[in-house]
Amino acid sequence: MADGVDTAVDELGDVAERRNELAARVRTHAGTIARELAVFEGGDYGQQTFETDDGSWTLKYEAGDVQYLRYDPNSGSAVYVVSSKQPPDPEDLERAMADYEAFVVAYNEYARSAAGLLEDVPDEFPAVESTxxxxxxxxxxxxxxxxxxxxxxxxxxxxxxxxxxxxxxxxxxxxxxxxxxxxxxxxxxxxxxxxxxxxxxxxxxxxxxxxxxxxxxxxxxxxxxxxxxxxxxxxxxxxxxxx
Structure with missing residues (x-):
């Protein structure tokens, strides 16, 4: 009877490496959104949530960099796609990335909707009386x-x-x-x-x-x-x- 000791062990290193590369790319890409939000909101830190058909994405930023990017699906547990702690589980990352493009689309729609925000704001003001x-x-x-x-x-x-x-x-x-x-x-x-x-x-x-x-x-x-x-x-x- 075989005891399994000689059975080959599949390596997960390639999966972990792929996960890490993908998470790094997401951090860089989401960092662009974070900087845009920081400039628009006029502060060094903050957070914004964007809704998609399958869930919601919350991007928290500080000093123009991503603090975390969390995906909350309509069903299932939240996934921290980007965080200051450990990288996400590969399966969780795969599930979140299936909705990532929808997140970017939601952000782009938000940015476009703000384009004409100041069109009707007056930029001429009454003279100030001197004291x-x-x-x-x-x-x-x-x-x-x-x-x-x-x-x-x-x-x-x-x-x-x-x-x-x-x-x-x-x-x-x-x-x-x-x-x-x-x-x-x-x-x-x-x-x-x-x-x-x-x-x-x-x-x-x-x-x-x-x-x-x-x-x-x-x-x-x-x-x-x-x-x-x-x-x-x-x-x-x-x-x-x-x-």
Missing amino acids: AELVAERDRIVDRIRDVGDAMASELYRFEGEYGTYATTVSGTRWELKWDGDIAAYLRVGGSDGVYLLSQYSPPAATDVRRFAGDVVAFVEAFNDHVDDLEADLSHVSFDDHT
Whole structure:
């Protein structure tokens, strides 16, 4: 009785080689579709599904290259024709490739349908109004506020010290001036989350300038009263009383 040990073994290497060659060609061909989709969709990555009579094909791409190409037949298991993992089973690949041409046809129809997508989109637009004059007026007013703030900072530096803050309430709202040397570091209205009329960064919005500039006078008057009170207190000190 034969034990089968001497029976010839058929080699599958040719089948595997053919499978690998075919999968590589599909990757290259589908990569062209992936690049077209990436350009059309305006992103580096995405995915698109195309329907055929026998199933659907999902192409996922990133940086213009195929991440995977999956075939979902109407009956049976899905096949990853292209993937970053192992190549498909030869029989599964053969089954998917029977529908591959239909997938390409579906993509081509999709591309043709998008050809006239922008035909009725207008490419002429109304002129844009300039804000140059408004910005110039905003900057002029802020420069005036800066001059006042720096003058206050200079006085505060002279009699209070190198840096600090002066705060008061104007029309029910907190105003705070921070000085650093004889320069106003900021003038803030409304507490920690308030509006910076002066800052070391960007200028305030024109709407904020309109809203608060009218109260700068009251803020300066409150500061002047503060200075008068300090001078009055200091005038009561006499070295003669302690000698």
